[in-house]
Amino acid sequence: MGKVSLTSRMAIVFMLVVTVVLTAAAISFNYFCRLHFERKDAQVLNEKAEAVERTLRSSPAFEQKTASRIDAVIEHSFGFATAVVVDGRTVYSHHNLSESLLPLAKGIQDERWTVDYGGHQYSGITRKVNQWVGGQDTVVYLALDVTHRIHFFEMIQQWFAYTLVVSALLSGALGVILIKKGLKPIDELSKTSSTVTANCLDTRIPTESVPGELHELVDNFNEMLSRLDDSFLRLSGFSADIAHELRTPLNSMLTQMEVALLRDRENADYKDIIYSALEELRRMSKMVDDMLFLAKADNGKIIPSTEDASMAEITASVVEYYDLAAEDRNVRIELTGDGQVKGDKSMLRRAISNIVSNAVRYADEGSTISVEIWKSGTSISTAISNRGITIPEELQTRVFDRFYRVDTARREGTTLNAGLGMAITRSIVEAHKGRIACVSADGFTTFTLTLPVRDESRA
Template sequence: MKQLSLTTRLSLMFMLAVAAVLSVAALSFNRLSQHHFKLLDQQVLFEKLESTQAILGGAAGARSFERLQPQFRALFGAHRDLAAIILAADGRVLFADPGQIDIPQRFRAHPGRTMWEWQDQQQMYRGITAQVAVPDQGKPITVMLVLDVTNHMSFFETLQRWFWIGLIISTLVSAGLGWFVARSGLRPLRQVTQMAASVSAKSLKERIPLAPVPLELQQLVSSFNAMLGRLDDAFVRLSNFSADIAHELRTPVSSLMTHTEVILSRKRDIDTYEDNLYSNLEDLKRMSRMIDDMLFLAKSDNGLIIPGFEQVALQEVVGKLFDYYQLLADDRGVELKASGVGSVRGDVSMLHRAISNLLSNALRYTPKGKTISVKIGQASACTTLTVENPGETIPPEHLEKLFDRFYRADPARREGSPSNAGLGLAITRSIVEGHQGRIWCTSANGWTAFHMEFPRPELSTETASQTEVRKIESRRDVDA
């Protein structure tokens, strides 16, 4: 079923609101008018009844009724829609003006001072019946006053007919006005829609100006502009990532092709072929490590790298890494120093890899004879680990980009070493964020430090059983 547009919905709502208001107003006016006319009719009948009772109060005997005829005619003749019937106790008509009116028998015994209504074909009447005591008469006589209200009812019927005509016209006009107002009011929203429809990978720099946008849509436009900014950044990163992948893979592929072409240029002995294969193997291993690292980052970006949550003593992880890097540090004349204790809830192998990347990076840039310090601290809300080493100060504009893939602060060393592809810090950040932590870098006065912060083990919001469930769900998603 096709959904109605927002303009159509607002127009219909505006039309229904106008129709509802007009209907309530018209019905209220109709009821109040009818009630008002009814009160006027009742007032006329009661006034005439009181005047009739006053005239009858001075009558004595049947002859007196004949003398009162002119008074009755003068009283009732002034009101052409009013008819009066006076009946004796035995049912004889003592007075009738104008003429005889065939009033149903049930209204002759109607309770006194209670107005009744009666419809005879197209005529509508309101009347009142009263028993009046007359001097020298043993039984009271019956006075019936009848008011012809047909004109009133005809007026209300005409009023009601014109109301329905006016309601239909007003509803149609309100629908048109509602459509015009809604369409005018939604013009900024259409502009936002057109801008969103025109967005592509080549136009992510454009932003919707906030000045002409109504207040109600400014939050939407701000969110949309922020989304464009994030998309622009993501596309730039993706574009750079693709270029960097091609750049990094070009060197080993070119090396492999060159070595192979040279070897195949003429016949050589077995030892030469073996040396070439060993050389090719090194390049293939480097490419394999790079591909593994990129797969790890891709899984991390999609939430498929879920660390196990167990108690990990960071000082033990650092101690094992010091044993591993000690020979390399001694070879370069660098001292390794660790201090402090602390534990986190996480995956030992991932934390081992993250800290190893930082130590490897520190060993690469620490001058001979200097010291690399690893400091572990545990506060009330978090556990911290800092890897600090002396060396060249990294400019501030590079600090935030150090964790980008293939990024190097020195453009002159874009090719890197044969074993370094520029993915270590990006992997480290993914591991730290996977443990609900954060990582950042500071560099000043010839010292560079990488800081990692993890939540305390008792503050971790995920239990081992929940981790297993997430792993199972992730495997299902991968299989799907």
């Protein structure tokens, strides 16, 4: 048995709702109509009983004249039957009440009663007339034939049953049509998703004709396509960048080997060529290690240690390492502040080293690189700022992309800087539950690392 479709489920629910609502409406209509007529009967019976009682009290004894007056009260009303009983003797009977209904009515103790007799239903009232004709016990019985009304209600119930069946089937059919029309945007979403491929990710579903309830779903789907499109573009660019970065050293080594094989050379020449190839291989190996590191970071496999670490000590060791390179470019590095964090010292040293390396490389000659560490609430921030080229605002978030360099002219002919350093730095910071940001304006560029502070109460 196949699964029931969403359209069928909603149509069945729609049909059940219509059926329940109509049934509730019919039951309510039947109940209130019966209640209305019962109250109307009670009112009419009370009025007639009071009229008969007044007639009896206006006469000193039950006479033919009294019976005529009671007939006058009863005759103009359809369906009434009346009997007057004095000391257990029936002195008046209208419509043969004494012969047909009176024995049944006498057996009921309540003032209001209902009896079925001879295929008819009667709604009646029993009224005692006190202190009349010498204190004799006088009882008035009035009955109203309501059989026609019972037949009316039975007919209404029968017609309602037919109407209910037809309405249920009709609502189910209309429900299928309306639901299919309402679910049309989902069909479009399904058709659009079936056309999505790696080479066709620019398809979007327009939201103008989509119902408001589906706007969020369509928006999320379009955003998902945008993210996939961006991811595939980055993946394609990443593959192209890898090929580009590896091609340069490979071509260099191939050229050197081909030149070396053109003629016999001295051992020293072969050693130089081998050393040169070895240097290129080391750079390629470092690039592969960096890419493996990023791949592990993407899959959450980079788990840093949680040893106590002083950001000032880590940064100072990095600054000391780059002092000579900074002196060559006539650049000073100033370090201020301190803060204790929990993290992997070697990873944090690598992250700061990548930033300081870039700062030394791109700082203006004669300028100063500022490294400032401070505590703010539950975090420690390290800001590394240098004066040099301004990174455009729209590119400040892209500096953390793999193989991305702001200065594209530096891409060609070198493997010294493959453009993975800032991506690795971001991965390290995020692995430590921190964040990194880049701000560049007016010739100053600042990279800020924010890491959770060490819990001093456990120190």
